[in-house]
Amino acid sequence: MSALQPRLLVAALGVAAVLGLSGSAAGSAEPAPAPPGGAAIRDVVLAVHGGAGSLPRGTITPEQERAYRDGLTAALRTGSRLLREGRPSLDAVEAAVRVLEDDPNFNAGRGAVFNTDAEHELDASIMNGKDLRSGAVAGVHNTKNPISLARMVMERSPHVMMAGVGADTFALRNGVPYTTQDYFFTQRRWDALLAAKEPDATAEQGGSTVGAVAVDSARDVAAATSTGGLTNKLVGRVGDSPIIGAGTYANNRTVAVSCTGTGEVFIRGVAAYDLSAIMEYTRAPVDRAAAKVVNEKIPSLGATGGVIALDPRGTLATPHSTPGLINGYITRDGRIVTRVYDDETPTG
Numbered sequence: 001m002s003a004l005q006p007r008l009l010v011a012a013l014g015v016a017a018v019l020g021l022s023g024s025a026a027g028s029a030e031p032a033p034a035p036p037g038g039a040a041i042r043d044v045v046l047a048v049h050g051g052a053g054s055l056p057r058g059t060i061t062p063e064q065e066r067a068y069r070d071g072l073t074a075a076l077r078t079g080s081r082l083l084r085e086g087r088p089s090l091d092a093v094e095a096a097v098r099v100l101e102d103d104p105n106f107n108a109g110r111g112a113v114f115n116t117d118a119e120h121e122l123d124a125s126i127m128n129g130k131d132l133r134s135g136a137v138a139g140v141h142n143t144k145n146p147i148s149l150a151r152m153v154m155e156r157s158p159h160v161m162m163a164g165v166g167a168d169t170f171a172l173r174n175g176v177p178y179t180t181q182d183y184f185f186t187q188r189r190w191d192a193l194l195a196a197k198e199p200d201a202t203a204e205q206g207g208s209t210v211g212a213v214a215v216d217s218a219r220d221v222a223a224a225t226s227t228g229g230l231t232n233k234l235v236g237r238v239g240d241s242p243i244i245g246a247g248t249y250a251n252n253r254t255v256a257v258s259c260t261g262t263g264e265v266f267i268r269g270v271a272a273y274d275l276s277a278i279m280e281y282t283r284a285p286v287d288r289a290a291a292k293v294v295n296e297k298i299p300s301l302g303a304t305g306g307v308i309a310l311d312p313r314g315t316l317a318t319p320h321s322t323p324g325l326i327n328g329y330i331t332r333d334g335r336i337v338t339r340v341y342d343d344e345t346p347t348g
């Protein structure tokens with residue numbers, strides 16, 4: 001140890017005392033335990049999630065776990081390649097979400113859940129933190145990648161949000177091929193619908209919604225979210241995922257956020273915008289603002305869920321009030337971590 005170090009330590013403790021820091025911050029007491037997934041992670045350029053849900057160990061097979069991790073890793077590789085090429089964060093989040101929409105393991109695009117009429121109605125939104133431009137689609141039936149349609153609404157229409165037949169027609173007019181509903185089918189989601197229709201079934205089921213947040217070399221952030229919603233949802237039900245400020249938000253002054261959980265409550269709590277507003281108006285760091293929304297506000301409104309939230313400096317928070325949040329991130333130096341439980345599994 002150099003002679004300087006003890007003096008630096010004394011100086012640091014002195015500064016902490018002057019700033020009124022006590023306990024863990026000054027190093028004299030046990031740090032308060034971070035809520036699940038709540039600890040901040042630094043130097044992140046892209047993060048993705050595959051939904052909040054109940055995934056205690058042993059409830060999914062090792063094959064299913066592998067499939068989730070592979071899907072997250074593929075999305076992270078695709079999005080981060082674009083960032084390395086100097087492309088904007090908006091491109092990275094769209095590309096990452098497209099990979100997850102194409103992966104039948106997730107509840108978005110192919111693999112989306114069924115509504116009560118055994119149809120798929122898809123919701124998605126995307127937002128650019130630099131200028132607050134955003135695009136969203138709700139209740140889409142025949143568009144393979146709703147996230148790209150959301151971006152088209154943002155870039156090729158004067159609107160922010162389009163729904164139903166109008167959104168699918170807008171896709172066709174912009175050269176997106178028509179996709180029949182059977183493309184979205186998976187046996188697993190069909191079985192879930194039948195189970196949800198049993199008389200003794202519990203409430204509507206979500207899970208495996210997907211999302212991405214990114215920051216590029218210009219420190220511009222972006223966010224994107226895509227979902228099939230809740231199994232056995234009423235026809236026409238729209239959740240938080242396509243609603244800017246509820247399921248998705250991005251602002252260079254604060255944060256990029258993608259939410260997952262009971263959509264109705266995320267709408268009522270204006271969750272994604274609230275997280276950003278807490279940061280903007282109180283100067284709270286991303287982990288504290290995210291914990292406030294996810295671990296206090298959403299539960300106080302009677303629901304559970306999680307978020308991925310990334311600030312322009314590359315600090316990521318992934319708090320959740322569900323037993324798990326399927327998520328992963330890639331750091332500036334290319335380290336990939338995927339998390340299906342609350343573990344840290346490096347994959348590349």
Ligand code: ASP
Nearest residue numbers: 206207209229239261263
């Ligand atoms: N938030 C989505 C919705 O309510 C569901 C989910 O995230 O699992 O549509």
